[in-house]
Structure formats: C-alpha cells, structure tokens
Amino acid sequence: MPATKKPEGKRKEKEWELRLYVAGETAKSKAAIENLEKICEEHLKGKYHIEVVDLMKNPQLAAGEQIFAVPTLIRKLPEPVKKLIGDLSSTEKVLVGLDIRPLE
C-alpha cells in the first residue's frame, strides 16, 4: 500500500477511488493534480477520493501496480479498473477515459 494512503478504517468508502502516479513535484505534476481535482469536483462532487503517489519518492510502487509510464491515473473504483496515461490536463479526454461521460 502506498505510504500516502490513509488507513481504510478511518476513511469512508467512496464511490470513486482514483490514484494518480506522478514523478516529482514538477509543474506538470501539479497541473495534472489540480486538473483532476477540478474535474472530480465538477462531476463527482462528494463521491470521490484521490490519492497521489509520487514515484520519485516511492519507486518500488511502480512494479506492483504495473506503472509503465507517468503520469498514470488508475480508477480503482468503480470496477472495472481503468488506467489512463498521457496528458491528464486534457479535461475532455480524461472524462472519456474515466468513463465519467459516455463516449459520443
């Protein structure tokens, strides 16, 4: 389990469980985090939980979760698990990738 994750018992289970893997505290990482928060706040308000994992700090987590590239966004819940890589600052495409909006 990632070090940043809070203990299960203390946190109420959310409908949407998201985990974002980044590499270092770069401007791009920050942009990706902010954008993801904005999307979730707009479309999944009160129903989501985001966990950010910095692989620079915890590189050993890459193999377990099969992180081939960063940034990677994993939708743990709802099932099925979904994985997104690339430019996470693109709101429209992230929405499609996370299946928050049906594909047009």
Next chain:
Amino acid sequence: MRRRRRLKVFINASRPKREHDKMTTVLFIDSQPELLEIAKKLMGKSGIDVTTAGSAGEALRRSKERKFDVIISGLDADGIKFLKALREQGVDSPFILFAEKGTEDMTIKAMQSGAELVLQRSGDAKAQLRELTAIVDEITKRKEAEDALRRREKDFKAIVNGNADAMVVLDKDGVILYMNPATSTLFNLPASEMLGKMMGFPIVLDEPVDMYIVRGFKEFVAVEMRMVEVVWADQPSYLISFRDVTGHVRYEEELENRVKERTDELLQANKQLQAEIQDRKTIEEELRTEIEERETAEEELRTEIDEREKAEVAQKEAKAQADLYLDLMGHDINNLNQIGIGYLELAMEASDMDEIKTLIEKPLEVLRNSSDIIQNVRKLQQITKEETKKDMAASVINLCDVIGDLEAEYSRVKGRAVTIRVGAPKLCFVKANGLIKDVFANLIENSIKHSDPQKQLAIDIIIKPVKEGNKDYFLCVVEDNGPGIQDWVKDKIFMRFQRGVTKAHGKGLGLYLVKRLVEDYNGKVWVEDRVPGEYSKGTRFVVMLPAAIK
C-alpha cells in the same frame, strides 16, 4: 439443396484499383464439353479468361502450368479428391464446387478441404453461369483486397519492427496487444512481461506529450508520446510511440542553465552600465555647473575688457587733449617768453647803470630757462610718440659731425674760458637721429653751467669704437675738470626734475631727457668720476651708442 457460404467482401476506399488490364483467369473443369463451351463464351463476355479441362488429371496439369484466380470444378465425388490434390500440389486458388448432387455431408467435406463455395446445379445452366461469373468477380475482388491488406500489414510490420522508437499497440482499455523490439529495449522488459498487460488508455491533446516511462519499473526516462488510432485485429486500437528524449531534455536543461547564466551576466552588466550612466550623469552635471561658472567668469571678463577698452579710449582722448593743451601752452608761453626776453635784452642794452643791469639779468635768465624747459618738454613729448621711436632706430647719424658742430658752438661761450678738445675718428656712424645733438649739448652745457665761472674749464670729448658681446658700439666720453658729482647724487641726476647740488639753475629735464634719448637709441649712459675715487677732480659722462654701417 442449395448451400452457399456467405462471402465477406472487403470494401476499402483506399484499396488500390483493380488491375483491369489483367484479366481474371478461371480454370473450369467439367465432364460435359457443352457446358464448358457455354461457360467459356458467357464468362468471356464478362472479361473472364476461362481455361477448360475435361478431367481432374488435365486440370492438375493446367494448374501446374499457370496460376488461376479461381478454379471451378463440376466434378462431384471426385471434386473433393481433386481439391485435395490441388492443395497438395500447392495451388491455393479459391475453389468453387459446382456440384451435381451436393449433399450436406459432401458440402461439409468440401468446406473442410478448403473449398470457397459449394454451388448446386439446377436446370438453368446459363443463369447459374451468370451467378458463377458474379461470384468469381466477387472472389477476385476480395482476393485482391486481401493481398493488398497483407502487403500493407507486411509493410507496417517492417516499419514498426525496424523503428528505433518504442511502438505499442493498445486496445481501447489500454492493454498491450503488440510491441516492437525497440519497446523491450526502452522499457528494459521482455515482451512476455508486457504483452497483455494494461499500460493505460492514452490521452493525447497536443502531440507530442512530454512524460516519463518507468524503465524496468525503476528508472525514469523522459519520452515524447505520440498516438494514432488504428484497426488492429479488426478492433479499433491505438498505436502509440515513445521516443527517448533524455539527451534532448539534458540539452534543454543545459541550455536553460546557460541561458540563466548568460541572463545573470547580462543583468550584472546592465547593473554596472546603470551605475556608469549614473556616474556619467553626475559628471555631466558637474561639467554643466563648471561650464556655467566659466560662462559667468567669461561674461565678467568681457565686461572688464569692455570697461578697460572704454578706459583706454578715455585715456587716449585725455592724452590727446593734454597734448593739445601742452602744444598750445608751450607755443603761447614760449612766444610770451621770447617777447619778454626781447624786451629785457633791449632794456639791458639801453641801460648804463650796473645795478639796473644786474636787476634785469635775473629775470632774463629765468625767462631763458623757462624757454629751455618748454623746448625740452616738447622734445620729450616728441620722443614718446611711437612713430618717432621707430624713426630713431632706423636713421644713421655721423656722430663726429655732431660733436664737431658742438665744439665750435660751445668754445665761444660769452664770458667763459672753455676749452673743448675732441679725440675721434673721422667717421663714426651711429643708429640715432637729429636729437642726438641735444644729448651732447646737454652734457656740455651741464659742464659749463656747474663749473666755477672764474676758472678755466676744460672739456674732453673722446669717441672710440668698442664691442660688447657681438655688437659694435661707439663709446663717447665727455669729461671736465669741474667740481664733480658726489657719489650719493650720481644715481639721482638722471631722474626727472632732479637737480644737482650746485646753485646753477638747469632746465630740470636735461639729464632725464639725455637718458630717455640714449635708451631709445638702444644705448646706455652713465656718470663716473674723471679720476676714479676723487669726485672733486671732475665728472665723466659715458654714452654708448650702437654703431651703424653706412
């Protein structure tokens, strides 16, 4: 029973145009020659080149000779055997079984053996041949499309496999369907550890996307990701490429560092420049102040010059006026003096009384002296003028003539025993003018005037050439055996209005005039004792004048 397998026809807009020049070739095998004849004619009209064979053996021979696009066999039970033989022979042309009695069992066997289609014969042969023509056309088109696709796939694989960039085909969920050899190298993972794994649904807004791949799940490598949507195994998929830009990123970082360094340098230089500009401004300000002060000083100087010029003009005017008054007074007073002298001389001659004569003698002498002073003043006035000075230096006078004249003039002084002896060369030219006579007249008159009238006076005048430095002079000595001049008086006698200690009344300006004249001739005059150290044995005046060559 009529069975026909549904044909899947590829319709592809980008498919290369069918090679119409090349006719479709069909090998038709049937035991009925009439049918073969009709088929050849009918299908030939549709542009199909039909080769006929009456038996399986003939057909096998024909198919060895050339490759046919489609093979149609009307052989029933032997048809499947023939198909197998064809396949064994390596002929893979689409095979249509045009069966007389097609049973379901036979159809299954035919299909299993690789037949494309089983068509059961009916009564209308022509209609069936038309249908066969259409089927052949359809099969041919499909074959062409399949060939093209195969070629494209081959090309695609060659491109992808040979590419230095890592290329991965992902399905719609981001699962790795295919990867090229470069992918293994870049990710440092064998294909077995990647294929079938979920990499992730690629999100690309603007190409390329700058990101990192996690090499061997350990090391971060900067890459550029690009994506194209493709159809892979009939499914919409994504072909993504990763390009290692580590070198590029390093270069950019280096460039950024260099730019930063350069910017810092420029900032520093700019700071210095600003300081320099400030210094320069201060200096300019100081300079401006200095210029202003100088201008003020110049203005003051100009005012002073103006004032001085005005003063000079005023002085000139005053001098001109003074000269005018002097001329008028000198002339008029002298005239009055002359009248006075005339009358006194008449009175002297007319009177027999010694007392009266003595009384008249005094004013007569005073008036004569007065006239002399006036004349001397006028001479001084004359030599002060600039033009006269120039004239003095330019003229040449024979001093010996002048001395000769004076000797004659003063040897016969009334009531005095004066002996004048002259020792001089015949010619002695000096740079002087007519006033030189006054110099020596003054000196002789002084000797006479200041000597005891009861005693014999001897005046010696000696002229001789001398050299001082490189210049030639004439040295003129005028000496007498008179009362002499005391040392303390010697340096005063050439001063204006300074008189000797004797009671004689001089013209006051006499020796001053002598000095002025001699100096204007660039000469010198001084006084000494005739016998050195014994002033009472007589006076010696020495005049040195520049010699002239005539």
